[in-house]
Amino acid sequence: MAYDDESAKQLFMEAKRVYEDRGMLKWMSGFFLSDHTAAMKKDKTERAKVNEQKTQMYTHEITQVLEHARLKSRPVAIQLEQLDVEGHYLDDITGMIRGYDELGIYIDDQKVDYDEIRHVELYDWKKWSKLK
Known part of the structure; x- marks a missing residue:
């Protein structure tokens, strides 16, 4: 059938x-x-996961770290002066400085205004082969 x-x-x-x-x-x-x-x-x-509050840096300290990172081609980790809805700091923005202008810098594909930066430090990439 x-x-x-x-x-x-x-x-x-x-x-x-x-x-x-x-x-x-x-x-x-x-x-x-x-x-x-x-x-x-x-x-x-x-x-x-709660991001801890890092020390507030002065403008000249932020400028020095950003300039050093740009000249030496080092990645940076930036904590913004922004909180989430629960009052915790957002995750750090990490990456290479791709450019800058009078208002802010470009970290990979994201623009960060200078007046939003709370703390900046040089960042060391963790190799996947070194992770446990």
């Missing part, structure tokens, strides 16, 4: 309505549960 697309679809839907595979349903719910648990753990660790 040959089936066309429509009759095959009807046969499949009838079989699906009559036959319920609990084993497959249990397996799928366990699979989704483990993914959900992993996502919850990741979210919890991200929320527990």
Whole structure:
């Protein structure tokens, strides 16, 4: 007996309505549960991470560090004078100085205004081969 697309679809839907595979349903719910648990753990660790407040630097100190980093082609880590909704400092902006103007500097693809900088320091890249 040959089936066309429509009759095959009807046969499949009838079989699906009559036959319920609990084993497959249990397996799928366990699979989704483990993914959900992993996502919850990741979210919890991200929320527990708190960036500490670094010392406020003077303008001339910030300028010296930025100039040194630019001349020596060294990456920098910049803490901004911004807080998140929970009152914690944002993650540091890290990267190479790609350019600057009278209002700020360009770190990789992001512009940072000079008046937003709270703290700046030279940054040492961690090699993936040295991580534990």
